[in-house]
Amino acid sequence: MGDSQYSFSLTTFSPSGKLVQIEHALTAVGSGQTSLGIKAANGVVIATEKKLPSILVDETSVQKIQSLTPNIGVVYSGMGPDFRVLVRKSRKQAEQYHRLYKEPIPVTQLVRETATVMQEFTQSGGVRPFGVSLLVAGFDDKGPQLYQVDPSGSYFSWKASAMGKNVSNAKTFLEKRYTDDMELDDAVHTAILTLKEGFEGQISSKNIEIGIIGADKKFRVLTPGEIDDYLAEVE
Amino acid sequence: MSRGSGAGYDRHITIFSPEGRLFQVEYAFKAVKSASITSIGVRGKDAVCVVTQKKVPDKLLDQTSVTHLFPITQYLGLVATGLTADARSLVQQARNEAAEFRFRYGYEMPVDVLARWIADKSQVYTQHAYMRPLGVIAMVLGIDEEKGPQLYKCDPAGHFYGHKATSAGLKEQEAINFLEKKMKNDPAFSYDETVRTAISALQSVLQEDFKATEIEVGVLRSDDRVFQALSTEEIDEHLTAISERD
Numbered sequence: 068m069g070d071s072q073y074s075f076s077l078t079t080f081s082p083s084g085k086l087v088q089i090e091h092a093l094t095a096v097g098s099g100q101t102s103l104g105i106k107a108a109n110g111v112v113i114a115t116e117k118k119l120p121s122i123l124v125d126e127t128s129v130q131k132i133q134s135l136t137p138n139i140g141v142v143y144s145g146m147g148p149d150f151r152v153l154v155r156k157s158r159k160q161a162e163q164y165h166r167l168y169k170e171p172i173p174v175t176q177l178v179r180e181t182a183t184v185m186q187e188f189t190q191s192g193g194v195r196p197f198g199v200s201l202l203v204a205g206f207d208d209k210g211p212q213l214y215q216v217d218p219s220g221s222y223f224s225w226k227a228s229a230m231g232k233n234v235s236n237a238k239t240f241l242e243k244r245y246t247d248d249m250e251l252d253d254a255v256h257t258a259i260l261t262l263k264e265g266f267e268g269q270i271s272s273k274n275i276e277i278g279i280i281g282a283d284k285k286f287r288v289l290t291p292g293e294i295d296d297y298l299a300e301v302e
Numbered sequence: 303m304s305r306g307s308g309a310g311y312d313r314h315i316t317i318f319s320p321e322g323r324l325f326q327v328e329y330a331f332k333a334v335k336s337a338s339i340t341s342i343g344v345r346g347k348d349a350v351c352v353v354t355q356k357k358v359p360d361k362l363l364d365q366t367s368v369t370h371l372f373p374i375t376q377y378l379g380l381v382a383t384g385l386t387a388d389a390r391s392l393v394q395q396a397r398n399e400a401a402e403f404r405f406r407y408g409y410e411m412p413v414d415v416l417a418r419w420i421a422d423k424s425q426v427y428t429q430h431a432y433m434r435p436l437g438v439i440a441m442v443l444g445i446d447e448e449k450g451p452q453l454y455k456c457d458p459a460g461h462f463y464g465h466k467a468t469s470a471g472l473k474e475q476e477a478i479n480f481l482e483k484k485m486k487n488d489p490a491f492s493y494d495e496t497v498r499t500a501i502s503a504l505q506s507v508l509q510e511d512f513k514a515t516e517i518e519v520g521v522l523r524s525d526d527r528v529f530q531a532l533s534t535e536e537i538d539e540h541l542t543a544i545s546e547r548d
Contacts, residue, residue, distance in 0.1 A: 073431045077317050088318055095322030119463070122482055128414065128454070128464025148425035148460025151418075193431040195317045198324075 073193025088196055092218035095198035099144040103229035103237055104202040105258055106213040110251035110281035111204035113142040114258040117276050132278040132288050136161045138206050140278045140286035144231035145199035157181045174205035178214045178222050186220025200230045206280045233265030240264050251281050259301050315431040327428050330458035333437030334384035340471035341383045342503050343441045343453045346496030348524035350443045350451035352381045353500040356518050371520045371531050375400045377410055378444045379520045379529035383470040385437035392438055413444035417454035417462045425460030439470040445527050473507045502544050514538040
């Protein structure tokens with residue numbers, strides 16, 4: 068990164084010691100669609116709103132939740148195009164790890180490498196920070212894990228977290244509902260209820276996406292049929 | 303040192319504004335509208351069609367050289383709405399990329415792969431200060447082997463979606479409103495209906511009846527798969543059918 072004419076960083080300190088470009092990036096995340104993640108005792112669930120700009124958009128052409136490896140999935144809030152770039156870079160890093168060590172990359176390491184990329188874009192010349200926060204859900208030898216990565220490149224492990232427009236209501240709701248011994252199914256129900264809290268309009272399998280990973284260590288996105296079943300159970 | 307910390311530079315290069323917006327990207331969208339052209343794309347059951355205005359500002363111009371409809375390969379078409387020079391640059395790169403894909407992998411580049419490539423390139427321009435975003439919205443069309451006719455729209459922000467129908471340019475919003483009503487019940491248009499929906503949408507939104515030389519129409523049919531620009535006679539047939547129908 069860092070292109071010849073712009074060999075100076077665009078993200079610089081303000082007199083009060085803040086990196087304002089990162090703060091603005093966080094504002095961009097905060098105006099994005101709500102997404103959340105919950106770590107259960109035997110798996111992790113991530114979910115997001117999928118509001119499309121028009122009914123003319125073919126919703127099957129859009130998938131906001133992506134898998135980085137067979138056992139790690141990711142969802143975002145913020146700018147979709149920036150997310151695609153990060154997914155591509157992370158997949159490549161996971162594959163390079165696998166080629167070198169002949170084993171799947173541990174979740175913490177993939178998160179750290181992705182976060183490093185995001186940090187580099189806050190310091191390198193001629194680039195702006197990424198306008199996304201990521202929720203990475205994975206299941207490896209250390210069990211189920213959920214990490215949130217911010218545009219600054221800082222990351223933390225969470226039991227449950229939310230991002231985007233409705234973040235404060237969603238987090239309050241999750242704090243009340245979360246228990247350490249939740250099962251994956253309960254977590255999915257809680258995720259749906261949390262999304263429903265701040266949802267504008269009628270929630271359906273066409274305007275949300277849910278991804279889960281259980282003890283089988285296989286991350287997958289639920290089909291609209293499966294989401295319909297969960298929605299019926301929640302009613 | 304106030305470079306890049308919101309001291310007015312957020313409007314000149316693609317860095318964040320205090321509200322978390324990218325002004326340069328928003329201005330790129332305005333540049334698309336400044337071309338005063340509207341384009342419409344409609345996807346039917348076994349055909350996909352795009353219609354765009356053909357404005358020739360000067361009688362001395364060679365009309366055949368004025369076009370916004372570009373074949374990328376035999377099987378992929380692209381209509382570029384916005385700044386003509388940016389459009390030509392994009393088309394040239396897309397053609398190169400599609401040809402390399404065919405050479406490298408041994409099969410034709412699918413529509414969604416091309417759309418994603420264009421969108422990813424656009425994203426780079428929104429993140430790196432050294433290049434401005436392109437002032438072009440590209441609508442890519444093709445027949446996918448598994449999914450059938452496909453229509454994708456890629457914008458300066460780096461977004462891309464598949465569409466059942468869409469529009470770009472000056473009267474984008476009015477056209478989308480018109481198309482939403484038409485496509486509400488997921489109709490499965492035949493080839494003729496697809497073309498005529500697209501043309502009549504443009505006519506209704508611009509509130510004028512066209513001559514065949516004032517619009518360009520590009521089509522892709524499932525049974526044929528080759529991207530074709532309709533001739534003036536073929537366009538005339540559709541225009542006549544529409545006026546007789548109304």
